[in-house]
Amino acid sequence: MRPRNSFAYLAAVLIVGITVVPILFVVVGGFRTTAQINAAPSALPDPWVLDNYTFILSSPNFWRFLGNSALIAVVATVLAVGLGSMAAFALSRYTFRGRETVYGLFTLGLLFPLGVASLPLYLLLRQLGMLENPFGVAIPEAAFSLAITIVILRPFMHSIPAEVEEAAVLDGTSRLGFFWRILLPLSVPALTTVTVLAFVTSWNAYQLPFLVFNESQNFTLPLGVTAFQAQYTQDTARIFAFTALSMLPALGFFVLAERRIVGGLTGSVKG
Numbered sequence: 001m002r003p004r005n006s007f008a009y010l011a012a013v014l015i016v017g018i019t020v021v022p023i024l025f026v027v028v029g030g031f032r033t034t035a036q037i038n039a040a041p042s043a044l045p046d047p048w049v050l051d052n053y054t055f056i057l058s059s060p061n062f063w064r065f066l067g068n069s070a071l072i073a074v075v076a077t078v079l080a081v082g083l084g085s086m087a088a089f090a091l092s093r094y095t096f097r098g099r100e101t102v103y104g105l106f107t108l109g110l111l112f113p114l115g116v117a118s119l120p121l122y123l124l125l126r127q128l129g130m131l132e133n134p135f136g137v138a139i140p141e142a143a144f145s146l147a148i149t150i151v152i153l154r155p156f157m158h159s160i161p162a163e164v165e166e167a168a169v170l171d172g173t174s175r176l177g178f179f180w181r182i183l184l185p186l187s188v189p190a191l192t193t194v195t196v197l198a199f200v201t202s203w204n205a206y207q208l209p210f211l212v213f214n215e216s217q218n219f220t221l222p223l224g225v226t227a228f229q230a231q232y233t234q235d236t237a238r239i240f241a242f243t244a245l246s247m248l249p250a251l252g253f254f255v256l257a258e259r260r261i262v263g264g265l266t267g268s269v270k271g
Helices: 003-029 034-039 051-057 060-093 099-111 114-127 135-158 162-170 175-186 188-204 207-212 221-231 236-256 258-270
Strands: none
Touching: 003 236, 034 236, 051 236, 060 099, 060 135, 060 175, 060 188, 060 221, 060 236, 099 135, 114 135, 114 207, 135 188, 135 207, 162 175, 175 188, 188 236, 207 221, 221 236
16 A cells, blocks of 8 residues: 555544544434443443433424424525525626626625624614524625625536537527526536535524524424533533434535535536
């Protein structure tokens, strides 16, 4: 084995250890009792306990938090991908003055963190009466996802040969028809990538829901984890179980679409 390959495998093992081991620790910790965790924090369950997970799954609060997170993530993803794909289409297939400037502004959006806009965004949402409203979270999250969506989709759409569009026009297809019936199906790998990124980003968001929501019935799962931890401070095992179940939907969604994510990013880089 070449030294370069050995270093690559070692780096891969280290990355897996850093990312996977904490997740496994949380998941396995949910199958233990708090007494077991206090006695031996890194040991395996002995015996395995299902009560923590059954308690969380039978809790109406968990399902309420899950539903709130799902609603916000779906709305934010649909808005980000829908509007982002249309903007990427215009920036990749149309030639007009200032096109690169507009694209540059979206690129600069990658450097604009949500924390910088927290206070003005909160004041704006309060003036619009969108506090305690899921759309008060979903719409800003979609706006902050537009930058990465356009940056990924534009090169991918630009790489599709002009001859394909010309052939479609000769067959009587309008530009809008070309967008819906030809360009979007050809851009599925990139669309999958931005969909997963937007969904996972919205699902894991904490700061914006924390600013918008004050009533517990509106909490998303990240806020629910904090509320649950405050309520069951002494029950570490149940906190582990709640945290593990909160991670599973986004983690499973990401794992299932992992191959398409790589393909979409590869196509964007080539474009």
